[in-house]
Amino acid sequence: MLIAHLTDPHIGLGPGQIECDIKPVLALRRALVHVAHLRPAPEVLLVSGDLTDSGHEADYQTIADLLRTQLPAPAQGGPQVLMVLGNHDLRAPMLHTLAPYMPVADDAPEGTMCLHATHGDLHFIGLDTVVPAAPHGTLDAARLQWLERHLAQAAGQPVVIFMHHPPLVSGMAVMDSHGLLQGRAELGQLVAAHGQVQLIAAGHMHRAITGQLGGAPVTVLPSVSHQLALDLAADGLLACRMEPAMVGVYRWTPEDGMACHYSYVKSFGAPVPI
């Protein structure tokens, strides 16, 4: 099975809001076209938050329109799309417009949009890490208990976890101060205890980062729109940089496990046989 992943399109972010040449709608359209042309076709597309920049319903509608027009429907071979919100999103308008892609669990902690879906042999658990009106994320006791329950339901079965705030410390000072400030160690304990978490996929950092937690790989993708400059100084500042967008293409089989590929959205021309 192939799983595609994209993150942080920030629809609604306009010129003048940051000093970068950003075109978020065009960037998301290009990323979706890229996903639609992947062969073999991915069966699942994960979207890990910050779909919009300010949570406007019209921006979610733009995303719904792009998903409908740029991806084949699942019945026509398109991917099952699953998404979680990020700190720039607002729960009510996102769920109102994008509910088909957010199968929120009946027992999700109150006010959260945690989800648990299955596709083939894989469980997909989407964690809502958002603290309303705050840039940082959390896995509080209620969310951890929910996750523990759902990992128990999937005991012995392979699981992919996806979430907006990555459970790692990157060394990018400002982003770490806006990172997953609560529940990282506990998440690692749950992942280790389950033993079958194949991958934790995240966004938020606007950079490509790899780590591990509880024995599972953690992969963080760049935004499909705009990146943050790599700055690991203790007093490093946030700066936008128009580095290339990438889509994650994750190959998983029961026999081989997980292999994470990263595919540039930009065309570099036709492959040259060697």
Ligand SMILES: [Fe+2]
């Ligand atoms: Fe973001």
